[in-house]
Amino acid sequence: MKKTTGMDRAATRNWRPATRAVRGGTWRSEHGETSEALFLTSGYAYDDAQTVADRFAGDADGMTYSRLQNPTVAMLEERIALLEGAEACRAQASGMAAMTAALLCQLSVGDHCVAARAAFGSCRWLVDNLLPRFGIETTVIDSAEDAAWEAAIQPNTKVFFFETPANPTLDIVDLQFVCDLAKAHGITTVVDNAFASPALQRPMEFGADVVAYSATKLMDGQGRVLAGAICGSEEWINETLLPFQRNTGPNLSPFNAWVVHKGLETLDLRAKRQSEQAVALGQFLEPRLEKAGGQMLHPGLPSHPRHDLALAQMDMTGPIFAFDVGTRERAFAILDALELIDISNNIGDARSLMCHPASTTHASLSEDARMDMGVTEGLLRINVGLEDIADLKEDMDRALVAATL
Ligand SMILES: *Cc1c(COP(=O)(O)O)cnc(C)c1O
Numbered sequence: 001m002k003k004t005t006g007m008d009r010a011a012t013r014n015w016r017p018a019t020r021a022v023r024g025g026t027w028r029s030e031h032g033e034t035s036e037a038l039f040l041t042s043g044y045a046y047d048d049a050q051t052v053a054d055r056f057a058g059d060a061d062g063m064t065y066s067r068l069q070n071p072t073v074a075m076l077e078e079r080i081a082l083l084e085g086a087e088a089c090r091a092q093a094s095g096m097a098a099m100t101a102a103l104l105c106q107l108s109v110g111d112h113c114v115a116a117r118a119a120f121g122s123c124r125w126l127v128d129n130l131l132p133r134f135g136i137e138t139t140v141i142d143s144a145e146d147a148a149w150e151a152a153i154q155p156n157t158k159v160f161f162f163e164t165p166a167n168p169t170l171d172i173v174d175l176q177f178v179c180d181l182a183k184a185h186g187i188t189t190v191v192d193n194a195f196a197s198p199a200l201q202r203p204m205e206f207g208a209d210v211v212a213y214s215a216t217k218l219m220d221g222q223g224r225v226l227a228g229a230i231c232g233s234e235e236w237i238n239e240t241l242l243p244f245q246r247n248t249g250p251n252l253s254p255f256n257a258w259v260v261h262k263g264l265e266t267l268d269l270r271a272k273r274q275s276e277q278a279v280a281l282g283q284f285l286e287p288r289l290e291k292a293g294g295q296m297l298h299p300g301l302p303s304h305p306r307h308d309l310a311l312a313q314m315d316m317t318g319p320i321f322a323f324d325v326g327t328r329e330r331a332f333a334i335l336d337a338l339e340l341i342d343i344s345n346n347i348g349d350a351r352s353l354m355c356h357p358a359s360t361t362h363a364s365l366s367e368d369a370r371m372d373m374g375v376t377e378g379l380l381r382i383n384v385g386l387e388d389i390a391d392l393k394e395d396m397d398r399a400l401v402a403a404t405l
Helices: 009-013 017-023 049-057 071-084 095-104 121-133 146-152 175-184 234-248 254-265 267-291 307-313 328-337 367-373 389-402
Strands: 088-092 112-116 137-141 157-163 188-192 210-214 228-232 295-297 320-324 353-355 379-383
Touching: 009 071, 017 071, 017 254, 017 267, 071 088, 071 228, 071 254, 088 095, 088 234, 095 121, 095 188, 095 210, 095 228, 095 234, 112 121, 121 137, 121 157, 121 367, 137 146, 146 175, 157 175, 175 188, 228 234, 254 267, 267 295, 267 320, 267 379, 267 389, 328 353, 328 379, 328 389
Parallel strands: 112 137, 112 157, 157 188, 188 210
Antiparallel strands: 088 228, 210 228, 295 320, 320 379, 353 379
16 A cells, blocks of 8 residues: 555665655655655654653654754655665755765874865865864875875875866766775775766765765755755764764754755756756867867766766766866956856756856865866856757857857
8 A cells, every 4th residue: 555654665765766866755744745844843842751761862763853853854865865875864054064074073183084186175175274183184186097096095094085077177086996995995985976966976886985965066956055965874874974963063954955855856857958968068169169279178078088987987977067268368258248157156056057166166275276176267167057058059159259269
């Protein structure tokens, strides 16, 4: 018989991905509501004193306080875990709350972390500034160079931290190689999968231990809320992450969790359509760029040095690519001539958005760090949305002409 209330975890596990995205984690109240209920509550009341004592002792299931559990947030966590193929997931207040918690919950003074040099600006800030303040050594490497990972390992190396595709230069890390290497040395891999989402790439299939998200990006996908998530084994989440999370409180609000829930229902459709559009717009742009001496950074095009690897480990290559037009003047001329595509630094949105990373998302880094990552003055990054591709090409054409490209 079909269940109309409660959450049937056993049945859920056998569902195929599209079904999981729409129904996974749904936990109906006695009203049998179709859309997930929004439990905007910080606390819970109990029938008697023994009930709450048992819950606090861990002897009985049930909610005690929304920093520890909330039904709307728990539904989202269950759905993300199902999409990822992870044993467990915990939602976080933002992508950066997720990255910070995923690193600080397991690193201590005297440990060493190897990180990719190409990274979201704030992820790089964690590695360059925050971890060293707590006596955690860090080494930053070219993540697309396999030998660099092995060369960076020290006896105290505890974590590998990287994105693939990486922001904003679209470097591709060989997931199988790096995860195998980490396993052989007892190192925990933390993969920031924000650029792909579980609809396009599932790092755990290649042996990743921890997958962390900015759910602000493709998961919400409509530019509404900040959100994050961390996926891992049940043991790692319960024993390593939860003591940190429950006591430091980077929790996602139930309202934002509910909004991300609505986003996940259409994640697969959006991520795949936007990937197709990004390939089409890249193909339109590439010959014009080449003629002007510019450079395309697009994992979905054969000109990318790791195009084959990207196709092998991703279902599709995602909505984001970057291109270098040589100078800041030219980059700004393109941005200022756009009439449809917004000048905006978000990604994963259903709207097309373009930004100049050197003066925005990566402006807080040192000039040296920017050059090291390939964030040049002529670099532009675009998130390709769901608008009609003909309109996007027209807008891009207008902007290129304005910048004499
Ligand atoms: C946006 C982003 C983050 C940070 O996420 P927020 O939700 O903005 O805090 C981290 N990593 C990557 C790769 C991102 O794109």
